[in-house]
Amino acid sequence: MTILDNGIVARPLGKPVVTTGIIDVDIHPSPPAGALNEYLSSKWQKHFAEYGGRTHVGRTGTGEYPPLYGGSMRADAWPEKGLPGSDLGLIQKQVLDEFNVQLGVLQCLGVPMQLLNQDFSAAMCQATNDWQLEHLVYQEPRLRAAIPIPFESPDLAAAEICRVGSDPGVISILMLSKTLRPLGNRHYWPIYQAAVDHGLPIQVHLSQGGGHPNTGSGWTSYQVEYHTGHTQSFQSQLCSLIFEGTFDRFPDLKFVFVEGNVAHFAPLMQRMDYHWETLRSEVPDLQRKPSEYIADHIWASTQPIDEPDKPEHLVQMIEEFGVGNVLFASDYPHFDFDSAAGAFPRNFPADLLDKIMRGNGQRVFGLEANPAWRNM
Amino acid sequence: MAKYVVASVGEIPLNERKIVELEGRRIGIFNIEGEFFALLDQCPHAGAPLCSYGTVFGVSSAKVPGGTIEYERGRTVRCPWHQWEFDIRTGQSWYDPKNSRVRKYEVEVVPGSPDAVTDPDGGLQAGPYVMEGYAVTVQDDVVVVDTSRRRPASRRQPVSAPSKDERTS
Amino acid sequence: MSASTVATEDLDLPPKTKHTRAAVVDCDVHPVLPSAQSLLPYLDDYWHDQLVAQLVPSYEPNYHPPGSPIAQRKDAQVGSDGRAATTAADLVADLFSDGFADFAVLNCLYGVQQIQQPRREQAHARALNDWIAEEWLDHDARLRASIVVPQGTPQLAAEEIVSRAKDRRFVQVLLLGQSELLYGRQINWPIWEAAEHAGLPVAIHIGGVFRQAPTSAGWPSTYLEWYVGQQSNVEAQLSSLVAEGVFQKFPETKVVVSELGFNWVAPYLWKFDKLWKSFRTETPWIDRPPSEIIRENVRFTIAPSDGAEQPGRLDAAVDRMGSDRMLVYSSDYPHQHSSAPRDFVNGTSDPALIERISRLNSADLYRLTVESDTNKGE
Numbered sequence A: 001m002t003i004l005d006n007g008i009v010a011r012p013l014g015k016p017v018v019t020t021g022i023i024d025v026d027i028h029p030s031p032p033a034g035a036l037n038e039y040l041s042s043k044w045q046k047h048f049a050e051y052g053g054r055t056h057v058g059r060t061g062t063g064e065y066p067p068l069y070g071g072s073m074r075a076d077a078w079p080e081k082g083l084p085g086s087d088l089g090l091i092q093k094q095v096l097d098e099f100n101v102q103l104g105v106l107q108c109l110g111v112p113m114q115l116l117n118q119d120f121s122a123a124m125c126q127a128t129n130d131w132q133l134e135h136l137v138y139q140e141p142r143l144r145a146a147i148p149i150p151f152e153s154p155d156l157a158a159a160e161i162c163r164v165g166s167d168p169g170v171i172s173i174l175m176l177s178k179t180l181r182p183l184g185n186r187h188y189w190p191i192y193q194a195a196v197d198h199g200l201p202i203q204v205h206l207s208q209g210g211g212h213p214n215t216g217s218g219w220t221s222y223q224v225e226y227h228t229g230h231t232q233s234f235q236s237q238l239c240s241l242i243f244e245g246t247f248d249r250f251p252d253l254k255f256v257f258v259e260g261n262v263a264h265f266a267p268l269m270q271r272m273d274y275h276w277e278t279l280r281s282e283v284p285d286l287q288r289k290p291s292e293y294i295a296d297h298i299w300a301s302t303q304p305i306d307e308p309d310k311p312e313h314l315v316q317m318i319e320e321f322g323v324g325n326v327l328f329a330s331d332y333p334h335f336d337f338d339s340a341a342g343a344f345p346r347n348f349p350a351d352l353l354d355k356i357m358r359g360n361g362q363r364v365f366g367l368e369a370n371p372a373w374r375n376m
Numbered sequence B: 001m002a003k004y005v006v007a008s009v010g011e012i013p014l015n016e017r018k019i020v021e022l023e024g025r026r027i028g029i030f031n032i033e034g035e036f037f038a039l040l041d042q043c044p045h046a047g048a049p050l051c052s053y054g055t056v057f058g059v060s061s062a063k064v065p066g067g068t069i070e071y072e073r074g075r076t077v078r079c080p081w082h083q084w085e086f087d088i089r090t091g092q093s094w095y096d097p098k099n100s101r102v103r104k105y106e107v108e109v110v111p112g113s114p115d116a117v118t119d120p121d122g123g124l125q126a127g128p129y130v131m132e133g134y135a136v137t138v139q140d141d142v143v144v145v146d147t148s149r150r151r152p153a154s155r156r157q158p159v160s161a162p163s164k165d166e167r168t169s
Numbered sequence C: 001m002s003a004s005t006v007a008t009e010d011l012d013l014p015p016k017t018k019h020t021r022a023a024v025v026d027c028d029v030h031p032v033l034p035s036a037q038s039l040l041p042y043l044d045d046y047w048h049d050q051l052v053a054q055l056v057p058s059y060e061p062n063y064h065p066p067g068s069p070i071a072q073r074k075d076a077q078v079g080s081d082g083r084a085a086t087t088a089a090d091l092v093a094d095l096f097s098d099g100f101a102d103f104a105v106l107n108c109l110y111g112v113q114q115i116q117q118p119r120r121e122q123a124h125a126r127a128l129n130d131w132i133a134e135e136w137l138d139h140d141a142r143l144r145a146s147i148v149v150p151q152g153t154p155q156l157a158a159e160e161i162v163s164r165a166k167d168r169r170f171v172q173v174l175l176l177g178q179s180e181l182l183y184g185r186q187i188n189w190p191i192w193e194a195a196e197h198a199g200l201p202v203a204i205h206i207g208g209v210f211r212q213a214p215t216s217a218g219w220p221s222t223y224l225e226w227y228v229g230q231q232s233n234v235e236a237q238l239s240s241l242v243a244e245g246v247f248q249k250f251p252e253t254k255v256v257v258s259e260l261g262f263n264w265v266a267p268y269l270w271k272f273d274k275l276w277k278s279f280r281t282e283t284p285w286i287d288r289p290p291s292e293i294i295r296e297n298v299r300f301t302i303a304p305s306d307g308a309e310q311p312g313r314l315d316a317a318v319d320r321m322g323s324d325r326m327l328v329y330s331s332d333y334p335h336q337h338s339s340a341p342r343d344f345v346n347g348t349s350d351p352a353l354i355e356r357i358s359r360l361n362s363a364d365l366y367r368l369t370v371e372s373d374t375n376k377g378e
Helices: A035-039 A042-051 A088-097 A118-137 A154-164 A186-197 A223-228 A230-243 A265-282 A290-297 A311-321 A350-365 A371-375 B099-104 C036-042 C045-053 C088-095 C118-137 C154-164 C186-198 C223-229 C231-243 C265-282 C290-297 C313-321 C341-347 C351-358 C360-366
Strands: A022-027 A101-107 A143-148 A170-176 A202-205 A255-258 A298-301 B003-008 B017-022 B025-032 B035-040 B055-061 B070-078 B085-087 B092-094 B126-130 B133-139 B142-151 C019-022 C025-029 C103-106 C143-148 C170-178 C202-208 C255-258 C298-301 C369-372
Touching: A022 A088, A022 A255, A022 A350, A035 A118, A042 A118, A088 A101, A088 A118, A101 A118, A101 A170, A101 A202, A118 A143, A118 A154, A143 A154, A154 A186, A170 A186, A186 A202, A223 A230, A223 C231, A223 C265, A230 A255, A230 A265, A230 A290, A230 C223, A230 C231, A230 C265, A265 A290, A265 A311, A265 C223, A265 C265, A290 A298, A311 C313, B003 B017, B003 B025, B025 B070, B055 C265, C019 C360, C025 C088, C025 C255, C025 C360, C036 C045, C036 C118, C045 C118, C088 C118, C103 C118, C118 C143, C118 C154, C143 C154, C154 C186, C170 C186, C170 C231, C170 C360, C186 C202, C202 C231, C223 C231, C231 C255, C231 C265, C231 C290, C265 C290, C265 C313, C290 C298, C298 C360, C313 C341, C313 C351, C341 C351, C351 C360
Parallel strands: A022 A101, A101 A143, A143 A170, A170 A202, A202 A255, A255 A298, C025 C103, C103 C143, C143 C170, C170 C202, C202 C255, C255 C298
Antiparallel strands: B003 B142, B017 B025, B025 B035, B035 B133, B055 B070, B070 B085, B085 B092, B092 B126, B133 B142, C019 C369
């Protein structure tokens, strides 16, 4: 049962149209306190009231690494009431209007996906998706939703994709960077089948939790090593997706790595090719050289923007990764937010910036091609 | 470019701040332990509203890992976005290298620059960002900002790897 | 002083006779323990009898599956069992035949570190080091070795370093890329203390203890995925060493990242520096940008070169890393990669860089010199 079935929709939604504005693939909404309750059955409301949401962290409140600064939020993004990202007006003012965002993709993080009770996780994901469609996407036509799913239970996850994936307010599927198995593992195939059946890319967002220590050698102590270490999870995921032949099995499947930087993927691609040359007998069914899968299957969002000492290195590494495969993200309202106006170095090539801000997102999300675009 | 009365002294209580607009720019006036400092309300890194939303914070230092952390309150304003630390008094960003490393950064000397207030024990040293600041005097009961005595913001050349001569073996 | 070097200050000769230069050191080669039985002569009665009763279990690692293309070069000299590098004679014949390397550092990967029982791990490490000394170092003056340590119990690892370092042919400490607890953690500080005190660099070499999943996202299905992905573990180890202040607490520490590539280093340094500026308050003992600390104290072996052997790519990697001091020559013998060890020279047009990688950058790690005809110094 979707919003449309309920007849709640305010007005019909077409495909987003991006002309002179930009695409921001990472905006984090936050349901106001109690907002999800109306979308949860009384059974789950009672469950939540009695037992709360239980994850791989042994506490009732904070996550794995308590965020250091103001709940990981920009200090200037707090509305009068509630958390940053819970006030649509502020999202409109500080992101959509401020930077002329014509397509903003909502990625609602929080615990719903990683609850140990996977039936509860499915219920929370459904509630989140119904809430964000009704209260955000259908109120503000510049927004679309990535839908969180209980990905460690691929059957339940596929069911959620089928339930709501055809809604025009949904533009992609949301998964997280820390998973129990690497993403190329066959365990997740039902999700990928559902994704391609609905023509939806999968956005894999940086995360805590998931069931493993945050490095392969145990837990980090300090915030700087914790935060720097996020790229490691993305590296593991990229290796897995490619070497497991995911894109031979699902030729239409697309992944967007969100908040995992860009530059480090370029040397990783080269390293994958180098060792595949020697060891390809282990993966004989792989149809292409590893790096050849990037162009049609892997995108990476810019935030947190890589800041080399020499700005030209950023451009070089984007070119090595794929100029068609980088997407702009603000990560509003988090503290390490990138401003579309201020994040890129001076002298960043204008045509590349254009691809990052608009053109590449059009391709990933299958948007109406703007005729004016063909001349850019 | 002129002097502006921005507040009466009592209007900015101890360890508080006031944001004013002068000549089209927003400026934050801080009262730190009874002294007044004025800084442009814009972070030189990516443009965040530094004074409006930044946290006044202390500075931590430690001689050795695994030892005591010294902490001195009311020294910095931290950017509300990436949380970089800026010394309220001088506007310099603080990356905390040792004194002996300072020669590795390009230093731009401007009137009222941090060279005049270097920590004699060689503690925190300057990073490559300088915030835009204004000279502040307290005349009788009012706080006056003089926009003519302005220390410009600078985003220095990026820190590059030491040259061959500078590297120790 | 190592047995086969001659330092000018030892000689009482007229100026024109003998000079020394920094040696060409092959910083990563692998002796292969032929079988678990090979260690029996080096164990005491207690452990000898334990193992025999247990049918002498093998700790042969799967870091290079023996039948796979990476395990050994096709042209390597092999023993009667078809395996390369099981004797010093075989290894030395292959390694020094072209006259390029003056010395080679033996990193024995026999998986004692995967032994959970601390005394058993210690006994195996000690026996392995004895085997290396007697059957390898005694056989050729050009061989040096890393000390294999029972890294699961840092205090025991420190003891092995202290006692083994008296044999100056042991020029390095060996740790594996994946550990149970990150190497910067204070619980591991006895290892860094002992290594610094003995004046030995510490190699972090691909491999692992496998006490948990080797990645933060679970278990790779294939060897290829594991091998390529282990760069992530060493990023975590370096972050840990810097963040916990190991380079402040033990300032002489040198780390040699071995057989784990190096192309990934530059974007990692950029991210680390950027985040340090946000989180500096929590680790105030870090007295300069993390990238500087790593540039000064960490080295990376050149094999495998991960594509940097392509024209211009080594220059690009060095430019991005921001230092020409970080790479050291290795052959990774007997392992086979898609390019030969000395192909790295094709990736640069700078002869000075080739010289740095081949010789000069490892000079302060192992302090190995050879006689030189001319007084070129260095």
